[in-house]
Amino acid sequence: MPADAAQFEWRVNRQLDDAPVIFLGLGPEPDKVPEWFDLPDDETFFYLESPDFIAQVEGWRERVPAHFAPMDPEAFTIAASSRAHVVRYLPVQKAFPSFYGPLTARLSLEDRQRPRLERTVWLPVGDDALLVEELARAFADAGWRVVRIDHESLGKHPGSTLPGYLQEGVPDLFFSVNFRGLDHFGLGQAILREAGAKVAVWMVDNPFHLLTGIKTEAWRELNLFVTDHSFIGPLIENGARRVTHLPLAASPALFESGGTLPDHAQGIEGGLIFVGRSRFPDRDKFFAGITVPEDAAALVVDASGPTRFDYHWWRDRLGVAPLWPGNAVRAVGAGAEFASGVWKRRCLNAVGRITIFGDDGWKDLDTPDADVRPVVDYYAHLPALYRAAGVVLNVTGMQLPAGLNQRNFDVWCAGGFLLTDTHPGLGIFPDELVEPIAYARPGEIHDLVIRHREETPEKRDLRRAWQDCIRRDHTYRNRVEAVLKALNL
Structure with a gap:
């Protein structure tokens, strides 16, 4: 780290000229600090320094001037900082944020009562x-x-x-x-x-x-x-x-009623729809420079069973540890994102006729029966879309192995009917509600759609039971x- 006077920031106490001087960091050459700031050697100056920084600079303690005294971090209170001249060595503030963050926070707050x-x-x-x-x-x-x-x-x-x-x-x-x-x-x-x-x-x-x-x-x-x-x-x-x-x-105030069908959503009444993006925003930037291993990718592409190649599967496969700090975990996420794409396309290709509201990434599906239309506004259009469709398909990504998405709540809240893939996150709902609407393999989706496409008494009862469950236990108020x-x- 640089060692010169320009790296230090002084906060001079204008009310107390004779206030003590406290250094938050002395830099890698503490013996030069008195000379840089013309500090007398018959006065005591206080300092706080990150133990991690000290451990990385050989011979640092021996170079601290004799009239500089260490200060306990807990003694640097809001009150103490407001009654002192405080000098910060800036390069260490972000290099060792766990140590300096609380000190800078106390320095930022005035010593006053706050309602x-x-x-x-x-x-x-x-x-x-x-x-x-x-x-x-x-x-x-x-x-x-x-x-x-x-x-x-x-x-x-x-x-x-x-x-x-x-x-x-x-x-x-x-x-x-x-x-x-x-x-x-x-x-x-x-x-x-x-x-x-x-x-x-x-x-x-x-x-x-x-x-x-x-x-x-x-x-x-x-x-x-x-x-x-x-x-x-x-x-x-x-x-x-x-x-x-x-x-x-779910938010009943936003989804139980309201919403209008946009012009490009006409003709979906009673049909099967899917709403979602083919990738999350800035995906390529987030995973820049990361390549999914070919052997692992082949397992995903060739799989025919119910294995979910989710985030935890990729973590075990790649052996990434620890998961923080650093960006190594992005390799795990890249694998899960690859598996998500394969799974979603496999499901959408298997359903037959379907209307998809999303981005152009869905236009490369291997089925002529997919009608891909532009995205819709979440609050203005989705409630009406869910109510108008006969069945709404949900396909869950692999980034959150047991995580539910908004469709698991919004569709029922709006009065729609959802089919979803099986995964651990559904465990928060009663089994008797999940079993009739869940699939484990793409090949099961078509039969589920046929079974629930018509507005039968059984379908109405199941929809009502789901609505009651969501309204009772799964609102944002809950x-x-x-x-x-x-x-x-």
């Missing part, structure tokens, strides 16, 4: 608005005040934006979806914790894909929620302290109640 915003939740939001409407309604229904905060400003500049928000008061809960609103180095998390807010992250997508962007060990201290219970064990093995299963759900219980709120 408590009781029963208030902050929801970081962005352009994609992933689950924001559903969660906002559910928290409000539970009697909570919801404040939406722009996630980009928080993620890019937490040290300047969060303290400003906290001036107005400290919420009981900061609830992030997929780490939205939290920076990669954990400073935002540390600021919220130091201010007294609980921080929780709902990992809706593959947890270890999300964690490739996290550079601090502090994620292990978060209250984590996962849509796929099969990741609880691996997360704990990698140091997570608190992980709770929280599946996706999920918010589970979050509040898990957090003792």
Whole structure:
């Protein structure tokens, strides 16, 4: 790391000229610091340094000037930082974020009383608005005040934006979806914790894909929620302290009624439809430079049995460990993504006549009976689509071995009828509801469609039973109640 005066940032206390000087990091040549800043040798200066940094610089302790005294990190409180001149050696701040994050957080917060915003939740939001409407309604229904905060400003500049928000008061809960609103180095998390807010992250997508962007060990201290219970064990093995299963759900306010059929969805009444993308956004960028091993790919392509070549199968096959830190886990994800594509195309090719609403990636299917149409708007069109179709097909990807997707809830909530592939995530539903609508092999789909295509009394009873189950146990209000219980709120 560079050793010169320009690498240090001074925060001078204008109210207390004779305040002590505290260094957050001295750099690799601590013996030169007094000369750089013309510091007298008859005055004591305090410093905090990452043990990991010290261990990597040979002879570092011997080079610390005699009039520099180490300080316990716990003694560097918000009050202590506000009564001192504080100097930060900038290169170590992001190199060792687990150590410096809490210190910088205390430095960012003024020593003042902040009102408590009781029963208030902050929801970081962005352009994609992933689950924001559903969660906002559910928290409000539970009697909570919801404040939406722009996630980009928080993620890019937490040290300047969060303290400003906290001036107005400290919420009981900061609830992030997929780490939205939290920076990669954990400073935002540390600021919220130091201010007294609980921080929780709902990992809706593959947890270890999300964690490739996290550079601090502090994620292990978060209250984590996962849509796929099969990741609880691996997360704990990698140091997570608190992980709770929280599946996706339905929002009756958004899906029970409303929605209109767009012009390009005409003629689907009573037919079989599938709605979904052929790949997730920026897939090629995320897996750039990764090649799926030919021998493993051949097993997937040649398989004829019910084996699901999911994320955990690929992890065992490739022997990737540990799953954090680093990007090695992306190789596991690339394998699971390859298997997802094979499985989805195999199912769509086997069903016969079907209308697909998605991207152009579906136009290369090996069947002339697939009518591929453009994507539809989630809130404006999907409820009407699900109600109009005779049967909606669900094909689950391999990234979340036991994870359900929105179709498992939305279709029933909207009054539609779903067929889905069998996998462990369906265990949250009663067996008597799952058995009539689930398939294990592509060859089983056609007969299921024939059996449920007509509007028979049996189909109506099964749809009604599914609707009752979803409305009773699987709404976002249910999920918010589970979050509040898990957090003792």
